[in-house]
Amino acid sequence: MGGIPETGTHVLEIFRAAEGELTRRDADVLESWRRCVNQHKLDPTRHMGPRILTQQELRSHLQESEELLGMARHGMEDLYRRVNAMGYVLLLSNARGVTVDAIGDAELDRDLRHAGLIAGSEWGEQHVGTNGVGACLASGQAITVHRSDHFDVALTPLSCTAVPIHDTRGRLMGVLDLSHLQAPADKMSQALTLEVMKSCARRIEMANLVRNHREDWILRLNPSPEFLDVDPMAAVAVGGDGRITGVTHNAHDLLDQNLVGRRFDEIFAYNPEDLPVLSRALAPVEGVLEMQAGGMIFARAVPPAKAARMVAGVALPAPLQSIHGGDPAMARLAERAAKVVDRKISVILRGETGTGKEFIARAMHQSSRRRGPFVAINCAALPESLIESELFGYAPNAFTGAHARGKKGLIREAHGGTLFLDEIGDMPLGLQARLLRVLSEHEVLPVGAARAEPVDIRIISASHRDLPGLVAEGGFRQDLYYRLNGLVLDVPPVRARADLAWLIERIAGATEGKVAFTAKARQLLLAHDWPGNVREIINTCELCAALCDGVPAGPEDLPAQIAAGPVPGPAEADLQRLLDDCGGNVSEAARRAGIDRSTFYRRMQRAGRAGR
Numbered sequence: 082m083g084g085i086p087e088t089g090t091h092v093l094e095i096f097r098a099a100e101g102e103l104t105r106r107d108a109d110v111l112e113s114w115r116r117c118v119n120q121h122k123l124d125p126t127r128h129m130g131p132r133i134l135t136q137q138e139l140r141s142h143l144q145e146s147e148e149l150l151g152m153a154r155h156g157m158e159d160l161y162r163r164v165n166a167m168g169y170v171l172l173l174s175n176a177r178g179v180t181v182d183a184i185g186d187a188e189l190d191r192d193l194r195h196a197g198l199i200a201g202s203e204w205g206e207q208h209v210g211t212n213g214v215g216a217c218l219a220s221g222q223a224i225t226v227h228r229s230d231h232f233d234v235a236l237t238p239l240s241c242t243a244v245p246i247h248d249t250r251g252r253l254m255g256v257l258d259l260s261h262l263q264a265p266a267d268k269m270s271q272a273l274t275l276e277v278m279k280s281c282a283r284r285i286e287m288a289n290l291v292r293n294h295r296e297d298w299i300l301r302l303n304p305s306p307e308f309l310d311v312d313p314m315a316a317v318a319v320g321g322d323g324r325i326t327g328v329t330h331n332a333h334d335l336l337d338q339n340l341v342g343r344r345f346d347e348i349f350a351y352n353p354e355d356l357p358v359l360s361r362a363l364a365p366v367e368g369v370l371e372m373q374a375g376g377m378i379f380a381r382a383v384p385p386a387k388a389a390r391m392v393a394g395v396a397l398p399a400p401l402q403s404i405h406g407g408d409p410a411m412a413r414l415a416e417r418a419a420k421v422v423d424r425k426i427s428v429i430l431r432g433e434t435g436t437g438k439e440f441i442a443r444a445m446h447q448s449s450r451r452r453g454p455f456v457a458i459n460c461a462a463l464p465e466s467l468i469e470s471e472l473f474g475y476a477p478n479a480f481t482g483a484h485a486r487g488k489k490g491l492i493r494e495a496h497g498g499t500l501f502l503d504e505i506g507d508m509p510l511g512l513q514a515r516l517l518r519v520l521s522e523h524e525v526l527p528v529g530a531a532r533a534e535p536v537d538i539r540i541i542s543a544s545h546r547d548l549p550g551l552v553a554e555g556g557f558r559q560d561l562y563y564r565l566n567g568l569v570l571d572v573p574p575v576r577a578r579a580d581l582a583w584l585i586e587r588i589a590g591a592t593e594g595k596v597a598f599t600a601k602a603r604q605l606l607l608a609h610d611w612p613g614n615v616r617e618i619i620n621t622c623e624l625c626a627a628l629c630d631g632v633p634a635g636p637e638d639l640p641a642q643i644a645a646g647p648v649p650g651p652a653e654a655d656l657q658r659l660l661d662d663c664g665g666n667v668s669e670a671a672r673r674a675g676i677d678r679s680t681f682y683r684r685m686q687r688a689g690r691a692g693r
């Protein structure tokens with residue numbers, strides 16, 4: 082079946098099919114024939130051919146189809162490069178069946194024009210009868226209309242394979258069609274073309290979803306683990322509120338028909354806040370998700386490409402966006418920090434050494450409207466004898482050995498900007514009283530000066546010590562503590578961060594000479610507990626860059642404590658039992674194990690890998 086039919090035979094077959102007679106044609110072609118005769122009242126004895134729009138009409142369609150054109154162009158060019166010189170023409174039609182883009186062999190130009198395979202041709206089934214584009218639009222399904230499958234006998238030299246393209250809300254936007262002017266008679270010759278076209282449409286929709294949902298998590302889905310990372314069957318975008326914000330069309334077949342706007346945990350038996358656990362950062366192997374409707378699916382979560390989460394409807398300032406790569410605790414921290422950058426609220430950053438407290442304070446300063454400098458003081462590193470003059474400055478010749486012109490002092494240096502007081506818990510009590518005065522009166526009295534100087538500073542302090550405890554013990558002034566304690570932000574240790582892989586990549590990329598890691602080394606890096614936090618990652622990357630001369634670093638290049646791998650404590654083997662005891666409640670199990678949720682997940686992953 083599929084050769085050029087004699088007109089009478091072809092017309093007869095169509096009429097018989099329209100009356101319900103079964104033939105050996107594919108069901109989708111028969112349905113289209115029936116629509117043409119019964120619904121559109123088309124006459125198969127009449128040769129219609131596609132209508133060619135005027136330039137003005139085409140211009141208006143092009144304008145309307147701008148989004149579709151932008152979305153498909155790259156995928157079309159890529160596909161055409163692969164089929165070029167095989168006599169194909171690639172058409173993109175909008176949802177009304179008008180060809181808005183065409184790529185074909187210039188040598189075939191005359192034949193393509195003759196067949197109407199050019200921009201501006203209109204292929205709606207109601208005008209032209211059964212054809213690839215028209216039938217695909219009418220049914221919403223991919224189809225091959227091969228030679229005598231066409232309704233109009235004049236079109237029967239053609240073979241057309243058409244696939245639908247949907248926007249991220251699942252609406253049909255247009256059709257991608259690959260047509261051949263002289264395809265072999267056997268329709269099976271186009272079976273592979275159909276698969277190639279489906280995969281092209283899938284990739285176009287995937288790229289569109291990623292482009293339009295840069296601030297959302299993207300969850301890649303596949304019925305099997307193969308190709309999950311490179312060419313998944315479907316994907317959904319999940320917004321910060323845990324709702325599905327966009328989909329690729331196949332997600333409807335894999336999951337459910339109406340997805341956009343629904344809560345993620347209505348579709349999957351999974352909490353959207355736990356998406357980081359399905360990312361590469363925590364799971365080098367793919368995850369499996371249970372669906373609420375029953376069944377399982379392989380999944381991989383990709384963190385938001387752009388951390389532009391919104392704060393009260395306003396995008397986060399870029400410096401604060403860059404402090405994390407999707408870790409939920411850090412994301413919350415960035416959002417809260419953004420809300421106070423231009424307010425007179427003092428901030429305390431709490432966290433282990435090297436977690437990035439100064440880095441975050443600097444990002445807050447850069448995100449604010451303050452134009453003065455960012456001045457950092459490490460209260461623990463300054464000798465007590467110097468700290469007073471360093472901080473408050475001194476008048477000319479204030480004391481023996483003092484500079485004749487005096488010293489401005491770091492507090493006045495920070496005028497109009499931000500003063501970052503690191504290790505504030507180590508500030509001597511006497512100086513605390515003077516600092517309190519600066520904060521209350523907005524002025525500094527340099528050592529030996531008769532007159533106080535006005536200052537406008539914003540204070541951000543940091544401590545890894547328990548300040549309320551210090552206050553209780555009398556080691557820290559309560560009144561100063563309340564002045565500093567406007568907003569407390571807890572910076573998580575690196576081992577608890579879900580974006581650890583992102584952090585390592587980022588620092589590796591910024592290291593002089595750049596550094597890459599082998600898969601085994603990366604596994605060890607992800608399994609390490611990083612007691613030195615970000616600072617330890619920086620040191621490790623610098624060491625590897627120095628040792629490896631541009632070659633990816635392997636386990637042997639890593640510092641010994643990382644290369645040795647984690648010590649598999651007995652607790653790891655007990656995690657599953659603990660989880661079972663808690664009825665699968667990870668938060669509760671983590672609490673009982675005395676570790677945070679991310680660490681719990683990571684250890685589970687590790688234990689799972691060890692058991693493979």
Ligand SMILES: Nc1ncnc2c1ncn2[C@@H]1O[C@H](COP(=O)(O)OP(=O)(O)OP(=O)(O)O)[C@@H](O)[C@H]1O
Pocket residue numbers: 403404405432433434435436437438439440441503543545587588615616619
């Ligand atoms: N998100 C990040 N991206 C890149 N580098 C970072 C990031 N966070 C921190 N760093 C780097 O890590 C190092 C340690 O950070 P930082 O000095 O801010 O930590 P800290 O918590 O203030 O440490 P400490 O308590 O010891 O003073 C710095 O070199 C900083 O530039």
